[in-house]
Amino acid sequence: MPVAASAIYFLNLRGDVLINRTYRDDVGGNMVDAFRTHIMQTKELGNCPVRQIGGCSFVYMRISNVYIVIVVSSNANVACGFKFVVEAVALFKSYFGGAFDEDAIRNNFVLIYELLDEIMDFGYPQNLSPEILKLYITQEGVRSPFSSKPKDKPVPNATLQVTGAVGWRREGLAYKKNEVFLDIVESVNLLMSSKGNVLRCDVTGKVLMKCFLSGMPDLKLGYRITEGVNLPFRVLPTIKELGRTRMEVNVKVKSVFGAKMFALGVVVKIPVPKQTAKTNFQVTTGRAKYNPSIDCLVPMFTASGLRVRFLKVWEKSGYNTVEWVRYITKAGSYEIRC
Known part of the structure; x- marks a missing residue:
């Protein structure tokens, strides 16, 4: 109601x-x-x-x-x-x-x-919608692009845009290049026990679309999704106590996505006690600083397995369109207990 x-x-x-x-x-x-x-x-x-x-x-x-x-x-x-x-x-x-x-x-x-x-x-x-209301509600002194020039011609079909089924999109839109950009953005939330058992795992995501299409075309999106969650990384941490005041932490990170894919901005955070006075690092690649959770960005990979099968655009003039689809997987709350 x-x-x-x-x-x-x-x-x-x-x-x-x-x-x-x-x-x-x-x-x-x-x-x-x-x-x-x-x-x-x-x-x-x-x-x-x-x-x-x-x-x-x-x-x-x-x-x-x-x-x-x-x-x-x-x-x-x-x-x-x-x-x-x-x-x-x-x-x-x-x-x-x-x-x-x-x-x-x-x-x-x-x-x-x-x-x-x-x-x-x-x-x-x-x-x-401010864009539609400003077509016919103009007050002197109000900064509106439709009323800045007193001698401008009125926008045609203003009533149709206000009362139409798609009032948020004005008529007469035209672009030199008709393109559609589709982003599949997902965040992986993981909580794993010290024995490697998954305690909690879920994926949250959204589909973002930005279009530059002339006229009022119809779009049809087809997709598929697999069951389960595909984790982008496996984190294998081990801790050894070398004394009352020393310990050794060994963290191995293995990627489980395809060989043709790569991850950007991978950050592994290892929490240590607040009283820690000195740390020594040995890394096989990358850099380490004193400051297990993980942060990453994996392009063209979806943890949920969602894939766009097709993205079709129909418009009465029959113009050609260019469709762009991008997949992005980010680490949400990615924690591994030691």
């Missing part, structure tokens, strides 16, 4: 109403008094961002020296409410030149009222 907000209030730290907008008539005008009495004037302010008072829910967040309060009279998606507040503040900052505080609200209250009417309709969030 979406937000379905009944009203939204902007309060300063004293609880004074800077600006407010009522979207539904199912709440009274004294809701802000209830918020001040039961939340702001108590020690519970900031402990719980959602409170229920008199059958209404208050979803509030502090941004700089301003409290933004959303009043909801029915069951609603609280996460959506917080997301709306964050996106709305980002929108206001884009109009105010990066500032959002009590002074910015007082100096731009007319613009804020106009934006509140556009970004929420009958309590339901609408378009909060």
Whole structure:
């Protein structure tokens, strides 16, 4: 269920109403008094961002020296409410030149009222994209690339971009070279016992795409993933006590990925007691300094086995595209107990 907000209030730290907008008539005008009495004037302010008072829910967040309060009279998606507040503040900052505080609200209250009417309709969030809203909401003195020149021609199809299914992408985009960049980024988290048994192992990752494609093409991505986790390294540590004040640590690191791959920035950290006075290093390759966990970056390797099978682009003009796919595996919490 979406937000379905009944009203939204902007309060300063004293609880004074800077600006407010009522979207539904199912709440009274004294809701802000209830918020001040039961939340702001108590020690519970900031402990719980959602409170229920008199059958209404208050979803509030502090941004700089301003409290933004959303009043909801029915069951609603609280996460959506917080997301709306964050996106709305980002929108206001884009109009105010990066500032959002009590002074910015007082100096731009007319613009804020106009934006509140556009970004929420009958309590339901609408378009909060600054790029789209700046096409037709322009105020004198606001730094906007669409209104910097008074004699500029209006952007065509502004209404279509606002009401379309993909309002975040304007029409008429054209690039000299149509390219798609796809990054598969994974982090390996490992906890291994001193006997070599894996106590915990998981992979977290994300797929990042950056495209420079003309028009409004369709993209289709196919991939496969294997079962289990392929560790990029095996770490074999051994510790020998040579006396009451001396010990010898031997750490062997073996790569288990393909011979044609290589790792960048491999760092092995060996914790020692704080009272350590002197250390001697012997390394077969690389460098060592006094400062087992491991940090690394392995290009073109995925621990989860995820592989992109194809990335196809269809556009009505039939232009040719260049697809780039890159795999990156990084060490997250990679720890081996000794």
